[in-house]
Amino acid sequence: MKRLIYIIVFLFSLGCANNASKSMEMDAAESFEKVEEQSDLSEDDAYTLIITQKLQEYLDKKTLAKTNPDFTIDTNKNEFLSAKEGAQLKHINFITPFETVSDSVKKVATQVVLEHQTDTIITLIKTSIITIDNEVFKTHKIEFEKTKGIQN
Numbered sequence: 001m002k003r004l005i006y007i008i009v010f011l012f013s014l015g016c017a018n019n020a021s022k023s024m025e026m027d028a029a030e031s032f033e034k035v036e037e038q039s040d041l042s043e044d045d046a047y048t049l050i051i052t053q054k055l056q057e058y059l060d061k062k063t064l065a066k067t068n069p070d071f072t073i074d075t076n077k078n079e080f081l082s083a084k085e086g087a088q089l090k091h092i093n094f095i096t097p098f099e100t101v102s103d104s105v106k107k108v109a110t111q112v113v114l115e116h117q118t119d120t121i122i123t124l125i126k127t128s129i130i131t132i133d134n135e136v137f138k139t140h141k142i143e144f145e146k147t148k149g150i151q152n
Contacts, residue, residue: 122147
């Protein structure tokens with residue numbers, strides 16, 4: 001019985017051995033080739049998508065907090081929209097051109113069109129560059145403020 005086990009182990013180890021003829025060698029230059037994706041979106045269109053997603057997320061959180069009291073979120077600390085409960089975002093428009101506040105911050109007045117109302121807010125876009133595992137990424141953080149001098 002021991003002989004049979006030794007034979008099975010021996011055959012198993014031969015079958016699983018790393019055979020040099022089966023392995024493939026890659027050229028080092030090919031393995032680290034990074035493909036840059038080209039996008040047809042303009043910078044304004046990209047910002048429109050990000051801002052729309054953030055505003056809809058804010059409206060969803062606000063609705064969830066009102067309909068489910070167990071869900072604790074402080075949406076009143078940054079109350080920048082006078083939206084009704086369950087309001088859905090239709091689209092946004094940039095009222096002013098992008099104003100560069102600093103090297104990493106851009107500011108734009110944004111018209112927010114909801115189902116039954118229109119509101120105006122200030123959108124701040126904070127851009128930063130981070131490096132992770134020797135790859136450079138550009139990150140964007142979106143913040144909203146109430147308008148002070150712009151009326152609907």
